[in-house]
Amino acid sequence: MTNTPTLAVDAEHLTKRYRRTTTNAVDDISLSIRAGETFGILGANGAGKTSTVEMIAGLRRPTSGQVRILGLDPWRDRTKVRKVLGVQLQEASLHDALTCEELVDLYRSFYPDPLGTEEVLEMVELRSRARTRFSKLSGGQQQRLSIALALVGRPEVVILDELTTGLDPSARRRVWSALEALRRQTVILVSHAMDEVERLCDRVALINGGRVIAQGTPEDLRRQAGASTLEDAFVALTGRAFDTDDEEETS
Numbered sequence: 255m256t257n258t259p260t261l262a263v264d265a266e267h268l269t270k271r272y273r274r275t276t277t278n279a280v281d282d283i284s285l286s287i288r289a290g291e292t293f294g295i296l297g298a299n300g301a302g303k304t305s306t307v308e309m310i311a312g313l314r315r316p317t318s319g320q321v322r323i324l325g326l327d328p329w330r331d332r333t334k335v336r337k338v339l340g341v342q343l344q345e346a347s348l349h350d351a352l353t354c355e356e357l358v359d360l361y362r363s364f365y366p367d368p369l370g371t372e373e374v375l376e377m378v379e380l381r382s383r384a385r386t387r388f389s390k391l392s393g394g395q396q397q398r399l400s401i402a403l404a405l406v407g408r409p410e411v412v413i414l415d416e417l418t419t420g421l422d423p424s425a426r427r428r429v430w431s432a433l434e435a436l437r438r439q440t441v442i443l444v445s446h447a448m449d450e451v452e453r454l455c456d457r458v459a460l461i462n463g464g465r466v467i468a469q470g471t472p473e474d475l476r477r478q479a480g481a482s483t484l485e486d487a488f489v490a491l492t493g494r495a496f497d498t499d500d501e502e503e504t505s
């Protein structure tokens with residue numbers, strides 16, 4: 255097994271160049287994420303956030319560079335990594351015909367010591383929907399279920415991509431509270447939402463054009479940029495307005 259590394263995730267010089275593209279989507283990113291911290295990956299559309307976490311999760315092969323997750327190579331040691339990692343990705347496609355309960359039970363079967371089905375559904379306030387098919391849930395409920403599925407195996411490391419996008423304000427707060435209750439886990443949170451990052455993250459990497467352009471606590475980033483809010487720091491450090499979807503089409 256692993257020899258209790260102090261780093262939960264150690265990514266070195268990660269680079270991803272997609273086929274038929276001329277620039278690196280991820281361009282020499284190194285991240286050291288400590289065990290037990292909630293680490294935010296923040297950046298505008300197309301900055302390279304999802305590509306980065308997909309490489310960390312072993313879902314995409316880096317063009318170059320390497321990742322260790324609890325000392326394991328996520329690409330080579332997939333079976334072992336699956337037991338210690340929970341992933342909620344954007345636009346997760348789940349089996350529409352299965353109910354919430356059936357999906358949770360399916361995911362429970364992947365892990366050695368999962369949470370109970372009711373407990374998990376309770377955590378994301380979907381207990382009353384246990385017998386509802388996935389296709390019949392609202393967008394926000396589907397999102398909450400995908401969070402539950404990422405957490406059901408009590409994974410040591412959890413990757414959450416766009417955690418609360420599309421949730422209404424009270425649902426966001428409920429999800430945040432559920433996450434705050436899981437403080438001992440290492441959480442990698444990909445986000446656009448500054449309030450979410452400020453509330454949940456111990457440290458943040460700000461990504462722009464596939465590179466880490468600043469890293470530190472939210473307070474460090476504000477100080478570094480001479481800004482009073484994280485959003486102002488983002489604008490100052492990246493030189494662009496936040497949340498502009500101004501990437502060129504990639505068809």
Ligand SMILES: Nc1ncnc2c1ncn2[C@@H]1O[C@H](COP(=O)(O)OP(=O)(O)OP(=O)(O)O)[C@@H](O)[C@H]1O
Nearest residue numbers: 272275279297298299300301302303304305306504
């Ligand atoms: N499969 C792919 N093939 C080609 N290019 C891709 C592919 N996936 C992503 N890209 C490109 O790589 C760059 C980084 O994309 P990525 O999805 O990692 O960014 P992101 O920061 O997660 O964006 P968003 O916030 O919009 O989800 C973008 O320019 C995107 O168009």
